[in-house]
Amino acid sequence: MSSTHQVEVLPAATPAASMVFTTVLSQGPLSRVELARRTGLSSAAVTKAVRPLMDAGYFVEAVEDSAPPAVGRPANPVRVDGGRALFIGIKVTADEVIAVLADLCCKIRVARHVPLTVRDPTAVIATIAGLADELLVEAQGYGVRVHGLAVAVSGDVDRAAGVVRYSPFLNWRDIALAELVSAATGLPTTVDNDVRALTVAEQWFGAGVGRSDFALVTVGAGIGCGLVVHGRVVAGAHGVAGEIGHLSIDPEGPLCHCGNRGCVEAIASDSAIVRRIREATGQPVAGPAQALELARGGNPEAREAYARAGEAIGRGIGAVVNLLGPERVIISGEGLAAYDLFAEQIRDAFTSTAFSTAVQCDLITRPLPFEEWARGAAATAIQTFIGSDTF
Incomplete structure (x- = not known):
C-alpha cells in the first residue's frame, strides 16, 4: 500500500x-490580450490570474526563438508546462485494466495493460493499486509528483x-470506488463514467476543443454518449445523462439488459450484433471479430445485422441532435472497426431523423484506442x- 501523498x-x-x-490548457499558447478576449475577463483579472500560475511554474512564457526581447508589458503568449505535474488515469473494462501516466497537458508518458480475470471489486482495486504503484515509480524517474488518480x-x-x-x-452495484481506491x-x-471522462x-x-456544444457517441460493447452544453459536460441531476444506448427506437425490438425493448444498445452493441447473426445464420459466431469476418465475406445475414x-x-x-442541437457529433469507440459496414446507414438514418436545419450538424468519426479512455480518466483527474467547474 502506498503512503498518502501530500496534496499540492x-x-x-x-x-x-x-x-x-x-x-x-485547451487552447494555448495564448497572449494575455487573447486570454481576456476568449474568457470575457478584464485584462487586470487575467494578469491577476496568470501571475501566481507563472510563479508556481504551471504557466511558462511561450517564447519564439526568433522573437525580439519583450519591452514593457510582457507580450509573449503563455502556455501550460505539461511536465509540471503528473496524473494517473485508469479505465476498467470487463476484461482488462488500462492505466496511463499522463502529464498536465494530458500527454501519455507511460501506459500499462493488465488482463482482468476476476471482476470482484476487491480484486479490481488490488489490480488498480498495483498499477498505480508501478506508475508512481515511473513518475519518480521524471522527478515530478503525481497529483491525482481517476478511474x-x-x-x-x-x-x-x-x-x-x-x-x-x-x-457492480453501489461500490464506493473513489474512497476504496484512495485508501x-x-x-x-x-x-467517473468512462464516456463522460472521454468527453x-x-x-x-x-x-471538441473550442466548441461549446458537442456530443460524443461511442459504439462497441455498449452505446454511450457524452454531452457538452454551453461548455459544460452534462452529468445529470442523478449522474445519468446522454444515455443514447437506452433510447427505445423499436418497441417490438429485442429485449435490452435495462429491461426495455428495442433500445439502441440492444440492436447496435457488439454483443447484440453477434447474437442477431447467430440467430439468423445458425452459426456459432464467437465474437465481434468473427462477425466482422462474416460480414466482410459477403454473408447477407451478417451484413443485414450491421x-x-x-x-x-x-x-x-x-x-440527440434534435434535442440539444450540438455543433458536432464525434463517433468513436472500438465498434468503429466495422464502420465501413454501417456508415451509410448511420448517415441515412441521421438525415431522415434530424429535424430541419439540425441535419447540418457535423458528424465526424474518430477512432480511439482503449488507452485514450484511460487518458480520459487522467483528464478528469x-x-x-x-x-x-466545467463538469
Whole structure:
C-alpha cells in the first residue's frame, strides 16, 4: 500500500483563475490580450490570474526563438508546462485494466495493460493499486509528483459521491470506488463514467476543443454518449445523462439488459450484433471479430445485422441532435472497426431523423484506442486538481 501523498493546490482558487487555466490548457499558447478576449475577463483579472500560475511554474512564457526581447508589458503568449505535474488515469473494462501516466497537458508518458480475470471489486482495486504503484515509480524517474488518480468505468457513476451505482459489464452495484481506491493508493481519487471522462478529454484536448456544444457517441460493447452544453459536460441531476444506448427506437425490438425493448444498445452493441447473426445464420459466431469476418465475406445475414445497427445508431444520434442541437457529433469507440459496414446507414438514418436545419450538424468519426479512455480518466483527474467547474 502506498503512503498518502501530500496534496499540492493549484494557485487558481477563484472561478476566474480556473477559467484562465483551462482556457490556456485547451487552447494555448495564448497572449494575455487573447486570454481576456476568449474568457470575457478584464485584462487586470487575467494578469491577476496568470501571475501566481507563472510563479508556481504551471504557466511558462511561450517564447519564439526568433522573437525580439519583450519591452514593457510582457507580450509573449503563455502556455501550460505539461511536465509540471503528473496524473494517473485508469479505465476498467470487463476484461482488462488500462492505466496511463499522463502529464498536465494530458500527454501519455507511460501506459500499462493488465488482463482482468476476476471482476470482484476487491480484486479490481488490488489490480488498480498495483498499477498505480508501478506508475508512481515511473513518475519518480521524471522527478515530478503525481497529483491525482481517476478511474473510469461504464455505467451509472455518481462522480460527486465517488460511487459506482451500477455497472452492468462489471456487475457492480453501489461500490464506493473513489474512497476504496484512495485508501489503497494514497492518492486523491476521482471516479467517473468512462464516456463522460472521454468527453472531457475530447473537450480539452481533442475534436471538441473550442466548441461549446458537442456530443460524443461511442459504439462497441455498449452505446454511450457524452454531452457538452454551453461548455459544460452534462452529468445529470442523478449522474445519468446522454444515455443514447437506452433510447427505445423499436418497441417490438429485442429485449435490452435495462429491461426495455428495442433500445439502441440492444440492436447496435457488439454483443447484440453477434447474437442477431447467430440467430439468423445458425452459426456459432464467437465474437465481434468473427462477425466482422462474416460480414466482410459477403454473408447477407451478417451484413443485414450491421446495417440494422447503423440505422439504430443514426436514429439515436438524430434524437440527440434534435434535442440539444450540438455543433458536432464525434463517433468513436472500438465498434468503429466495422464502420465501413454501417456508415451509410448511420448517415441515412441521421438525415431522415434530424429535424430541419439540425441535419447540418457535423458528424465526424474518430477512432480511439482503449488507452485514450484511460487518458480520459487522467483528464478528469486534471479537472479535479484544477477545481474546474466545467463538469
